[in-house]
Amino acid sequence: MSSIPAAVPAPPSGDEPRRGRPGYDQRQVLDIAVAAFIEHGYDATSMGVLAARLGLSKSAIYHHFPSKGDLLRLALDEALTALEGVLTAPEALQGRAADRLAFVLRGAVIVLVNNISYVTLLLRVHGNTDVERDALARRRAFDRSVTALVVEARDEGSVRSDIDPRIVTRLLFGMINSLVEWYRPGGPENTEKLADDILAVALDGLRTPTADRAG
Amino acid sequence: MSSIPAAVPAPPSGDEPRRGRPGYDQRQVLDIAVAAFIEHGYDATSMGVLAARLGLSKSAIYHHFPSKGDLLRLALDEALTALEGVLTAPEALQGRAADRLAFVLRGAVIVLVNNISYVTLLLRVHGNTDVERDALARRRAFDRSVTALVVEARDEGSVRSDIDPRIVTRLLFGMINSLVEWYRPGGPENTEKLADDILAVALDGLRTPTADRAG
DNA sequence: CGGATTACTGAACGATCGTTCACTTAGTAT
């Protein structure tokens, strides 16, 4: 029986004052739309309930975005651009494969936590429309890059060779991506400790570490 | 440009002939509905396109199920009942905690693979409706049982104690549940080998095993 | 044959969907 909480447009927050009538800008609308998409699912979120959350009429949304699909497209692009940025950082391009892999995994955790709404939306997309299919293709390209890194680390002798690298990659991202299901900002863990824990489980497993196995 | 493939009701397959007019029974309709829900998403799957996949009229579906929500409810119940069955098997109730945990994890992999459509649907549910909220509650109860098992295994000394057992459990099911995103039956792996691989990565990590660490 | 049983049709319903359009409102810049 909870009524829909209507948001309020944020003040311009320290910048020089914007021109025109005050209200939401594009980014603020997008943030609230993404939250609604996650809460109800993209298809189940009507422009009507979205407008109610914004405290606006439906037609006002079309002043900021040409269509509902464009809201989704921009949100997915945001998440993908952030993830792809990890792969192009210098630490992902030079050094031992094992170190590059660890950097990318840690970077994926951090990007996911820092953009959790947008990445959550990305991970719930399954190719319904052209917009979703394009996003899926970029996600797969990202996965392929990491798989190549796993292969390098295996050839280098850093990663076990008895399991298919594609399976290893998928299990790794299974762990990391599960963050969107349960991680909530402001919890006891900070991001660094969280990334440490995930890397520890991924690399050494959850069996009790034994003394005779130094890192 | 792919046209919608209309299914055909399966013949009674060896059993004694059914009474009444031949056609789909409830289970066959449910199977096809679940496949459609996965392909397009539950909300985006209209009764119209579902009817087209069945090769029936919309109203014919209401002969088998009272509503679209009931299709979802029965599908989710199927997945949950199968998963909960793992927890009540004898091997999950006696023995060392580490062995019980390994049995449950392996059992979860097998149930997931053997009921991949229904479990996929379950894992995509996020609490939109009462039906989905009930399913989520049962899923959380399942997770709590496994977390308790992880705690026992930790107290027993079998599982590392430097990471919160709830995080360990969530990472474990992050790996296992990711199967619905990439595992396809008929691939090179059989179910046993797959479960072995997942247990191996979960327990020992993906670092190259060293000789001085016997199991 | 007739009755029982199971499966299905076609048209229609009220509701809700995403989107459009002509118009208004509230601020800054000159």
Add this chain to the structure above:
DNA sequence: ATACTAAGTGAACGATCGTTCAGTAATCCG
């Protein structure tokens, strides 16, 4: 004041949604 710009309103649109209903079709049993 006037112009300009950004933001928002309210009514309406055609389409599609899940569901209902009265009637029909095809099989088995006796």
